[in-house]
Structure formats: C-alpha cells, structure tokens
Amino acid sequence: MNTIQDRHSGTARPRKRPAAFPALAAGLAATLLTGCQQSEQFLSIGDMSSDYNKEIFWMSLWAIALSIIVFVGVSWALFYSVQKFREDRHEAPPAQFHGNNRLEVILVAVPVVIVILLSVLTVRSMARLNPVPVNAPKIDVLSKQFWWNFAYPTVTSDAGGTVANANEMVMPTNQPVVLNLTSGDVIHGFWAPNIGGQRHALPSVIRTWKVDTERPGVYQGNCSQLCGASHANMRYKVIALEPERYAAFLAAAKAYRAPTPAEGSAEARGYTLFMQGKASTGALACSACHRVQGTPAAGAAGPDLSFFGTRRTLGAGMWEGEVAERNLVPWIANSPGMKPGALMPTYDGSEYLVNGKVQKGGVLTRAEIEDIAAYLRSLKLPEEADYWRGTPVYGVRAGGTQ
Numbered sequence: 001m002n003t004i005q006d007r008h009s010g011t012a013r014p015r016k017r018p019a020a021f022p023a024l025a026a027g028l029a030a031t032l033l034t035g036c037q038q039s040e041q042f043l044s045i046g047d048m049s050s051d052y053n054k055e056i057f058w059m060s061l062w063a064i065a066l067s068i069i070v071f072v073g074v075s076w077a078l079f080y081s082v083q084k085f086r087e088d089r090h091e092a093p094p095a096q097f098h099g100n101n102r103l104e105v106i107l108v109a110v111p112v113v114i115v116i117l118l119s120v121l122t123v124r125s126m127a128r129l130n131p132v133p134v135n136a137p138k139i140d141v142l143s144k145q146f147w148w149n150f151a152y153p154t155v156t157s158d159a160g161g162t163v164a165n166a167n168e169m170v171m172p173t174n175q176p177v178v179l180n181l182t183s184g185d186v187i188h189g190f191w192a193p194n195i196g197g198q199r200h201a202l203p204s205v206i207r208t209w210k211v212d213t214e215r216p217g218v219y220q221g222n223c224s225q226l227c228g229a230s231h232a233n234m235r236y237k238v239i240a241l242e243p244e245r246y247a248a249f250l251a252a253a254k255a256y257r258a259p260t261p262a263e264g265s266a267e268a269r270g271y272t273l274f275m276q277g278k279a280s281t282g283a284l285a286c287s288a289c290h291r292v293q294g295t296p297a298a299g300a301a302g303p304d305l306s307f308f309g310t311r312r313t314l315g316a317g318m319w320e321g322e323v324a325e326r327n328l329v330p331w332i333a334n335s336p337g338m339k340p341g342a343l344m345p346t347y348d349g350s351e352y353l354v355n356g357k358v359q360k361g362g363v364l365t366r367a368e369i370e371d372i373a374a375y376l377r378s379l380k381l382p383e384e385a386d387y388w389r390g391t392p393v394y395g396v397r398a399g400g401t402q
C-alpha cells in the first residue's frame, strides 16, 4: 500500500489540464486509498510488486489506448457526417445509391484490424505468462469445500510424507512460483490478486499457474468461484518470504516432527483424544481426517494440521489472530454450526448435515475439547521457521487482529 502511495506522491508535473480531470483523479485516488486503509483485506489487481500484474497492466494500457482511438474515430465520423449532411445545408435530397465497394471494404477491414491488434496483445501476454519455468518452486494446491491444502511436492518430510500446510500458503519472493491447482470436489477459484491473476481449480484436472511477488508480506486469498454454502468462508493467506527465509521454512518443515507431549499434561490428554477419539460417546478420532507430520495421524479428508500452532488463521481464514484463538474451542465443538457446510463432525452432540443426511456428533466435555486445543497449539514450527514473524501484513488495519 505504501509503495503505491510513495510511487505516486510528488511526481505530478504542472500541466494545463481540463479542470474536471484533477477532480476526478483526486476522487478516484481518495476512493482507492481509503478503500485500502479501511478494508479488512487489501486485494489489488494493480499490485505492481508482481511481474504478472505488471504484464497485465501494460497490456491493458495498450488496449485502452486502442479503445480511445476507436472512440475518437467513431465520434469524429459521426459528428462529421451529421454536420456535413445536415438537411438545412442542402436543398436537394442526397444522392441515392446502392452498394459502395470501397466503403464496405473499409467497414469490414477496420474492425478486423482492431480485433487482430487486440488478439496480438492478448496472445503476446499469454505467451509471456503461461510458460512454466522448469526449476521454479512448486506448490500443489488442493481446494475442497471449504478450505485449501498447500503441499510442497519436492519436499519429503524426514518423518515421511510430503510437507504440507493448510490455508496458509508460504512462497518465496523474487521468483516465479508454479502452482499445480486441482479440486477434491467442485470447482473452486484460486484468487490472490496481489501475486497475480486468478485460475479455476477443477476436479480431476491439474492445471498449472505461475504467480510471483517481489515484496515480502502476508496477502489475502479468496475462493473466487461460487462453490457452496461457505464459498465466502473459503479464504487463505499467502505469505511471501525472502528466499533465505523461505529456504529456512522448508528446511525446518522437512525436519519437523510433532512434539511428544509430556506425560500427564493437557497436551498428552489431547493427543490421545486426537488419535483415538472417544468410542464410549461416539466422538470420532481427529486423526481419521487430519494429518500431523511425525505422528500416526495421516488423514487426508481434512486440512493438514502439522503446523497448526504456527498458523494464525482458523476455519480457512474465517478468523485471525486473537479471534481465531478464542474461537478454537467452540470451533472444535461445533464447526458446522460456525461455518455452514463444514464437514467436520460436531463434538458437542449437535446434529449436522453430510450430503444432505443428518448426522449426530459424538460428545466430548469442554475440558476434553480444551485438551485437544492445547495439543493443537503445541504443533509449532521452530522459531526460525515461523513465517508470520516480522512479516508485514497487507490488508489489516494497524492494531488489527494480527
């Protein structure tokens, strides 16, 4: 946000312009800037920290310039004809004729040239944006109702399996990053405009997508394709780190094994409930659906929880910071009640829907749920790999929930 302001401040040269233009520009700038400052999310397709966005911006300028030429040309032809052929300037009726080859050729040729020019611009940008560099860092993006899984296919964990994180995508700056997008159910849309563009995630298909940014920071991502009851609650964060910090994150994530809780601690009780559930009350084991790196929990139906304690968002970006912290226990107790369409079972005995069928959740006591929460909070990457530490957050007001 600041960089955009900095870039534009103090660069205006005194020039004679129609009075309406500065007023319009000031109004637009005020709207955009207040939009940034007051909005909870800084989503900008014009974020020039991304090569992707720069390419689209310059292509748009050419397209807009072409449109202005067309507009001026058509307006001129219109006003010229109206003036020249006004009835009060001609006594006799105008010449009547049928067919004019030259005129018809011009009327066909000009639009064809316009369409060709626009196509060349589009194809040129596509040729620059679509190729995927062979050695670029890769992230496998799996979208599901209503959350995201980000796996690092080239990084095999020392404890087995591929390193992955849910709902918070960590990527390096200053290089293109290749995303392999797919969906586990319906069509979703990967949209984090600050790092470039938007692409659908389709079931049974893997599509590649190249994103980049040169500015380290936390950016907002949203699902951009209406996908069900919690489409609006299907968010994520993109955390762009400088290459050295990114490498430190990957190295620590690769070596990570979930900590073994001390005997008799709340975390230890939480661990047992997480792994086994509670058969006597029908409470299902969390490990059936969630993976925790370095433990027997290898479920794939729900988000990967290996680094849950490092994450600052909850419910796929529904809450952040302190609010996320406060909501963790009620969330475990009844997530479908807090997020329509969530498929996680309830643990307070509430009913919930799966594929239109009413299910009844098992029951854990508040203390038991707090034990599970304590265990989840203990799943932390080491300090040097905490990707939130010191990373500027774009889109949250100063003193906000971060």
Ligand code: CUA
Pocket (backbone or CB within 6 Å): 143, 144, 145, 146, 187, 188, 189, 223, 224, 225, 226, 227, 228, 230, 231, 232, 234
């Ligand atoms: Cu997923 Cu909208």
